[in-house]
Amino acid sequence: MVPITTLHYLVVAAALFMLGVIGVLTRRNVVIVLMSIELILNAVNLNLVAFSRLWGLHGQIFAIFVITDAAAEAAVGLGILIAFFRNKETVNIDEVDLLKW
Amino acid sequence: MTPVATPFFFYFLAALTLLSAILVITRKNAVHSALALILGLLAQAGLYLMLYAPFVAGVQIILYAGGIMVLFLFVIMLVNLERSQKEEQFNRQKVAGTLAAIALGGLFVAVFIRGKALFPASSNQIAEGSNTQQVGELLYGQYMFAFEIASLLLLVAIIGAVVMAKKRI
Numbered sequence: 564m565v566p567i568t569t570l571h572y573l574v575v576a577a578a579l580f581m582l583g584v585i586g587v588l589t590r591r592n593v594v595i596v597l598m599s600i601e602l603i604l605n606a607v608n609l610n611l612v613a614f615s616r617l618w619g620l621h622g623q624i625f626a627i628f629v630i631t632d633a634a635a636e637a638a639v640g641l642g643i644l645i646a647f648f649r650n651k652e653t654v655n656i657d658e659v660d661l662l663k664w
Numbered sequence: 665m666t667p668v669a670t671p672f673f674f675y676f677l678a679a680l681t682l683l684s685a686i687l688v689i690t691r692k693n694a695v696h697s698a699l700a701l702i703l704g705l706l707a708q709a710g711l712y713l714m715l716y717a718p719f720v721a722g723v724q725i726i727l728y729a730g731g732i733m734v735l736f737l738f739v740i741m742l743v744n745l746e747r748s749q750k751e752e753q754f755n756r757q758k759v760a761g762t763l764a765a766i767a768l769g770g771l772f773v774a775v776f777i778r779g780k781a782l783f784p785a786s787s788n789q790i791a792e793g794s795n796t797q798q799v800g801e802l803l804y805g806q807y808m809f810a811f812e813i814a815s816l817l818l819l820v821a822i823i824g825a826v827v828m829a830k831k832r833i
Binding site: 565566567568569570571572573574575577578579580581582583584585586588589590591592594595597598599601602605608609612613615616617620621623624626627628630631632633634635636637638639641642643644645646648649652653654655656657 | 671674678681682685686688689691694697698701704705708711712714715716717719720723724727728731732735736739740742743744745747748751752753754755756757758760761762764765766768769772773776780783795798799802803807810814817818820821822824825826827828829831
């Protein structure tokens with residue numbers, strides 16, 4: 564079997580990123596859209612850690628900062644979702660059109 | 665020492681990650697999506713371990729699978745998702761969105777094929793025994809300012825979440 568190189572990890576991360584983008588673009592449920600955003604952030608993290616094996620530990624530090632960002636984003640996004648659900652009794656993202664002109 | 669990063673484990677964990685990602689974006693029930701996402705996050709922590717990054721793997725398990733996913737499950741319990749389960753799960757732009765994402769994937773593949781030489785196959789081995797120590801030294805040394813800003817970001821996120829989820833301010 565071929566040894567596992569950095570490129571293998573990059574391909575996995577690219578596929579994960581693609582699945583996350585498909586989820587963001589096609590799903591209607593806001594909770595699942597937020598989960599797809601987590602998938603995208605995870606793909607970025609996998610890239611950063613894969614590169615950190617080649618070029619030092621800075622990639623891992625950035626991965627930790629990305630995880631921090633994901634936590635903040637999830638908290639704010641779910642807070643918005645609860646506020647929205649209280650007003651309109653729906654979690655479908657195409658019914659979120661209050662700001663649409 | 666003999667490397668633990670055998671090809672079998674890589675393919676197993678990668679397949680688990682991608683399979684659970686597919687389950688996340690296709691399941692009707694949001695709780696099933698969340699559980700699939702937890703499985704994928706744990707598999708990805710295994711991939712981090714194979715990349716000699718035990719600290720990031722631990723943070724991934726504790727923060728993502730332990731913290732953020734509990735937040736997601738709480739919100740799924742709080743909002744009533746039963747009505748939306750009976751509705752159409754995908755929006756009108758699903759074909760165009762999928763095609764755009766596949767075009768993005770094709771772009772990635774083109775970049776990887778053309779830039780193959782940029783990614784050297786041999787990796788300089790990082791001592792995984794002192795990984796946590798080195799990460800800590802970087803985090804509290806070179807990245808001190810960014811670390812403090814991250815704490816400020818978390819504070820703002822906490823206040824924002826509380827303000828938005830509150831009934832009456």
